[in-house]
Amino acid sequence: MGKPTFGLTGLAVMGQNLARNVARKGIPIAVHNRTVETTHRFVEEFGHEGVFVACDDLAALAAAVQAPRSIMMMVKAGAAVDGVIEGIRPYLSKGDLLIDGGNSFFEDTERRAKALAAEGILYIGTGVSGGEEGALNGPAIMPGGQREAYERVAPILTRISAQVDGEPCCTYIGEGGAGHYVKMVHNGIEYADMQLISEAYDLMKSALGLSNEEIGAAFTQWNEGDLDSYLIEITAQIFRTRDTLTDGWLVDAVLDRAGQKGTGKWTSDSALELGSPVTAITEAVFARYLSAMKDDRTRASAILPGPSGKWQGDKRTLVAAIRDALYASKVVAYAQGFDLLKMADARYGWNLKPAEIATLWRGGCIIRARFLNRIRDAYLETPDLQNLLMAPYFTDAVGRAQENWRLVVTQAVQAGTPIPAFASALAYYDGYRRQRLPANLIQAQRDLFGAHTYERVDRAGTYHSQWG
Numbered sequence: 001m002g003k004p005t006f007g008l009t010g011l012a013v014m015g016q017n018l019a020r021n022v023a024r025k026g027i028p029i030a031v032h033n034r035t036v037e038t039t040h041r042f043v044e045e046f047g048h049e050g051v052f053v054a055c056d057d058l059a060a061l062a063a064a065v066q067a068p069r070s071i072m073m074m075v076k077a078g079a080a081v082d083g084v085i086e087g088i089r090p091y092l093s094k095g096d097l098l099i100d101g102g103n104s105f106f107e108d109t110e111r112r113a114k115a116l117a118a119e120g121i122l123y124i125g126t127g128v129s130g131g132e133e134g135a136l137n138g139p140a141i142m143p144g145g146q147r148e149a150y151e152r153v154a155p156i157l158t159r160i161s162a163q164v165d166g167e168p169c170c171t172y173i174g175e176g177g178a179g180h181y182v183k184m185v186h187n188g189i190e191y192a193d194m195q196l197i198s199e200a201y202d203l204m205k206s207a208l209g210l211s212n213e214e215i216g217a218a219f220t221q222w223n224e225g226d227l228d229s230y231l232i233e234i235t236a237q238i239f240r241t242r243d244t245l246t247d248g249w250l251v252d253a254v255l256d257r258a259g260q261k262g263t264g265k266w267t268s269d270s271a272l273e274l275g276s277p278v279t280a281i282t283e284a285v286f287a288r289y290l291s292a293m294k295d296d297r298t299r300a301s302a303i304l305p306g307p308s309g310k311w312q313g314d315k316r317t318l319v320a321a322i323r324d325a326l327y328a329s330k331v332v333a334y335a336q337g338f339d340l341l342k343m344a345d346a347r348y349g350w351n352l353k354p355a356e357i358a359t360l361w362r363g364g365c366i367i368r369a370r371f372l373n374r375i376r377d378a379y380l381e382t383p384d385l386q387n388l389l390m391a392p393y394f395t396d397a398v399g400r401a402q403e404n405w406r407l408v409v410t411q412a413v414q415a416g417t418p419i420p421a422f423a424s425a426l427a428y429y430d431g432y433r434r435q436r437l438p439a440n441l442i443q444a445q446r447d448l449f450g451a452h453t454y455e456r457v458d459r460a461g462t463y464h465s466q467w468g
């Protein structure tokens with residue numbers, strides 16, 4: 001047997017599972033971790049699953065892999081990636097390829113790719129989504145970098161990725177940081193999706209007073225329709241889980257303070273920078289910030305008054321209305337995410353293919369959902385679609401859901417249940433479908449106080465007026 005052509009450094013859970021996934025496909029792999037014992041323990045435990053070559057340092061890793069080398073980094077995003085690149089660079093030759101499979105910020109990826117290209121070293125920054133389980137059994141893979149670099153590792157990446165209807169959930173995304181950018185937006189959409197589901201839960205629990213069993217049953221049922229998705233499925237699973245410490249429901253024992261690793265914030269940062277109104281994603285980021293202010297909220301809960309209103313109406317009807325509101329809001333969140341991708345594409349020139357991105361998100365990743373088939377169809381039919389909401393299928397679906405969507409938002413506001421993502425998604429929908437917004441008044445104000453000038457609806461040119 002010759003040397004492996006593929007190596008991997010960073011044997012935390014994601015790295016271990018990806019390495020096992022590669023080895024289980026019959027592809028020999030050289031493995032390395034900064035802490036050497038981890039490498040040896042890993043090979044001892046999983047060595048029977050395939051051909052692993054354990055390497056104690058980066059020099060050994062480079063020596064173990066047949067040139068032209070392909071070496072994947074699964075280390076912590078940030079300085080660790082730069083550290084590994086610095087550490088391995090002296091042992092690489094022209095034509096070797098480094099792959100960063102962590103959640104790196106796309107601008108870091110662009111910088112690293114450029115610096116390595118100057119030395120003839122190829123670079124791929126790839127999103128890998130699906131958590132531990134996905135890494136082992138098939139993640140969604142979003143690789144960006146030189147196309148020839150992708151072509152070299154495509155046979156491996158497409159084999160280890162998830163497959164849906166015989167198609168791998170791995171497609172070349174574009175040059176430079178495109179892969180990490182698309183992964184970042186994936187995570188942004190994931191934030192919105194999770195927040196929307198949590199708002200639906202809150203409405204069923206706080207506003208309708210349903211039990212956890214009833215809420216779980218609703219999610220289970222929703223998962224059989226067009227909301228069918230991994231996140232709804234695991235939510236149903238959460239509502240079936242008892243607490244072993246108290247014998248209550250585990251979900252009730254979990255502290256209501258959401259953590260984050262920053263990819264949602266990056267998505268919002270980028271959207272602010274590019275001028276893309278991704279309101280649902282940003283509300284989801286802010287909702288996590290508000291959740292983190294647990295002590296403030298606890299004090300305020302004893303002081304700030306709310307309405308006494310309860311939800312009016314039949315519970316079953318209202319649960320169905322919440323389902324429609326969730327669906328419509330989710331369409332908006334995806335519409336905003338794809339709009340951001342379009343704006344980023346215009347700025348960075350990646351030539352992104354929305355239909356291919358929707359296709360690869362159908363499996364392996366956290367936002368995998370039946371509904372991505374519809375998004376894929378929409379972009380296959382109209383590759384330069386203005387907005388997902390304008391695809392006939394979604395125009396109809398949201399149109400049918402909107403009455404219930406409005407009912408839910410209205411009743412939630414009256415009952416004092418916070419629904420930032422539902423409400424902002426609806427406000428986006430209502431703003432997006434308005435031919436005329438009140439921005440004429442903003443322009444008038446700007447011209448009055450700052451002589452910022454304005455344009456007119458009826459003739460060309462720039463105007464400044466003496467107001468009043």
Ligand code: 2AM
Pocket residue numbers: 009010011012015033034035038074075076079080081083084
């Ligand atoms: P460790 O096991 O030695 O901590 C996730 O943290 C993975 O990234 C782990 O495999 C970890 O190695 C690795 N890692 C973190 N910081 C690193 C660094 N500066 N250099 C190399 N690997 C690092």
